[in-house]
Amino acid sequence: MSAQPTIRLAVPESVAAGEVIEIKVMIQHAMESGYRRGALGERIPRDIIKFFRCSQEGKTIFAAEFHPGVAANPLLTFHMRAERSGTLDFVWTDQAGQRWSKQAELRVT
Amino acid sequence: MRLLNLAAVWLGSLAIVAPVYAGTMSSSHEQPISGYHFLTPQTRALQDDAFANPGYLWVAAGAEDYEKKQGTGSCMSCHGENGLVGVATRFPRFDEKAQTLLNLEGRINVCRTEHQKLPALAYESQELLALSSFVAEQSRGMRTQVSVTGGAQPWFRAGEDYFFQRRGQLNLACQQCHDQSWGKMLRGDRLSQGQPNAFPAYRLEWQTLGSLHRRLQNCETGVRAEPQALGSQAYLGLELYLVWRAQGLALESPGVRR
Incomplete structure (x- = not known):
């Protein structure tokens, strides 16, 4: 795949105001721990995502810090109270500062 | 009480294993x-x-590749939106034109080289895995023939x-x-x-x-x-x-x- 990893989001399309909704996100990433060795005994360097942040118009809804023990292709499930419509911004930042993001529209009725 | 609980757990695990053992004698x-x-x-x-299954990351990537115009055209320009439903059940199959046996991966590469005029994808490359899992997923639940x-x-x-x-x-x-x-x-x-x-x-x-x-x-x-x-x-x-x-x-x- 290209430099942009596959990101999957599960956000309800339309929700009632005040309702608590479940959000699921998954990103394709090897989450190489840095503790493994290759077939020839060489050390495989650490390559992990360090931070995840979900925000709505700048306001953080959920944030997480990742560590080397997290499995590949991390899946996160979290909840939020839907108060207003707006774009949800999901951003992953890896150890080198590279960022990947995807947006979803939340419509509160 | 604790013993009873243990017995219940043991019986429970036996129940899960039982259907597996039922056929041990037959090939x-x-x-x-x-x-x-x-x-x-x-x-x-x-x-x-269907969300937590990480395999769907590759299926989603394959779906994107399927629609992307590459070489002489996208996969979808020939096969349509749902043209490959059930196809994976028929592989591997003997290809009369190539006079060889092709599995799904091999067939995708024949499509690329002959119809799209693109170089074949390396076996186990991310691109080929994405396409093969996307095609195979369309036959999910069907039986092979x-x-x-x-x-x-x-x-x-x-x-x-x-x-x-x-x-x-x-x-x-x-x-x-x-x-x-x-x-x-x-x-x-x-x-x-x-x-x-x-x-x-x-x-x-x-x-x-x-x-x-x-x-x-x-x-x-x-x-x-x-x-x-x-x-x-x-x-x-x-x-x-x-x-x-x-x-x-x-x-x-x-x-x-x-």
């Missing part, structure tokens, strides 16, 4: 049982959840021979584990029948999605044999034999395996 191709039934409930749940006659017959015979031939330092044939001994414990794991119906599958051991041929290489290094190349004739024949042997099982790709 695997007479009563095929999917590798799904040899998994823990947690791993089964991971496969069944491969032909083992005509041009496919010599391949089938070769694959069958491969399955029954002892190899490696441990001097074991596929058949000794997967026909004679399935259901027994092999160290910490219960031996499955070695059915191929979940591939391309996400393996927890790999932490990624991989092809059946990669899985076969793992089996061979397990018995300390020299693994064949991915996409090699030996593995193509063996794949045909395995798919024939699994007839009656529904395709599960993208499956999740341990």
